[in-house]
Amino acid sequence: MSVVRNKKTFSIGIGLLLSFVLVYVGMMSPNFGNGRNGLEYADDMFNSLSKGSAYFIDEAQQVADSQKGKNLNLTIKASSPEDAEKWGKLYTKAGAAVTVKETSVTIDGDYGKILGAAVADSDFMYHNDSKSVESKYGYDGREATYNWNSSLKKIEATLKAKSQFQEVFQVTKVQQKAVEPAYNYYGVEIKKVSENKASLVFLLTFYLIYTMWYGFGLFYLFDGLGIVVAKPKKKEA
Numbered sequence: 001m002s003v004v005r006n007k008k009t010f011s012i013g014i015g016l017l018l019s020f021v022l023v024y025v026g027m028m029s030p031n032f033g034n035g036r037n038g039l040e041y042a043d044d045m046f047n048s049l050s051k052g053s054a055y056f057i058d059e060a061q062q063v064a065d066s067q068k069g070k071n072l073n074l075t076i077k078a079s080s081p082e083d084a085e086k087w088g089k090l091y092t093k094a095g096a097a098v099t100v101k102e103t104s105v106t107i108d109g110d111y112g113k114i115l116g117a118a119v120a121d122s123d124f125m126y127h128n129d130s131k132s133v134e135s136k137y138g139y140d141g142r143e144a145t146y147n148w149n150s151s152l153k154k155i156e157a158t159l160k161a162k163s164q165f166q167e168v169f170q171v172t173k174v175q176q177k178a179v180e181p182a183y184n185y186y187g188v189e190i191k192k193v194s195e196n197k198a199s200l201v202f203l204l205t206f207y208l209i210y211t212m213w214y215g216f217g218l219f220y221l222f223d224g225l226g227i228v229v230a231k232p233k234k235k236e237a
């Protein structure tokens with residue numbers, strides 16, 4: 001005896017699911033440029049559009065400029081002597097007097113210039129220019145950006161312990177607006193939403209339709225098999 005209760009809806013369900021699988025196989029093929037499949041292409045596109053909307057370097061520079069003339073004098077600790085030496089290079093290039101002793105880094109310099117140096121390096125990295133940063137410090141630009149972030153967090157914690165909350169607020173903004181996006185988006189191509197509206201609309205529309213495609217395929221398949229959701233009958237008293 002056949003388990004199919006409704007051949008029409010069963011056939012529609014099978015057709016939708018088979019076409020869904022065929023489209024999926026096509027999306028998984030490396031035919032979307034640079035050996036990427038469809039999911040990788042879409043992921044790269046959204047990352048690029050996200051990066052194009054995350055350029056806050058100008059805001060971070062304004063924060064740095066507002067701190068010029070303020071002195072920063074404190075000691076922070078790195079996780080190793082090697083990291084301490086690399087941190088020291090960052091702040092020395094920023095114009096501060098730096099003393100490195102084992103894992104301790106003592107910094108004495110203009111707070112605004114230090115923040116400005118972090119912003120300038122972040123701008124290079126945001127535009128995927130690691131070589132300009134590497135030429136300043138003698139080691140990898142992305143590592144230097146990571147070191148900026150790590151050391152600025154130590155400065156943030158030290159300033160917080162001293163109840164210098166205004167300075168904490170400024171260093172946090174530079175981290176969030178400049179250093180972190182520069183590190184996280186390094187290597188990602190910059191694309192603006194305003195210049196890629198058609199691609200964005202297509203991807204979002206396709207995602208919506210493709211999700212519904214699968215859902216309706218299952219719905220018609222189960223309906224054809226006679227598997228439906230029904231309200232439970234009320235028990236009579």
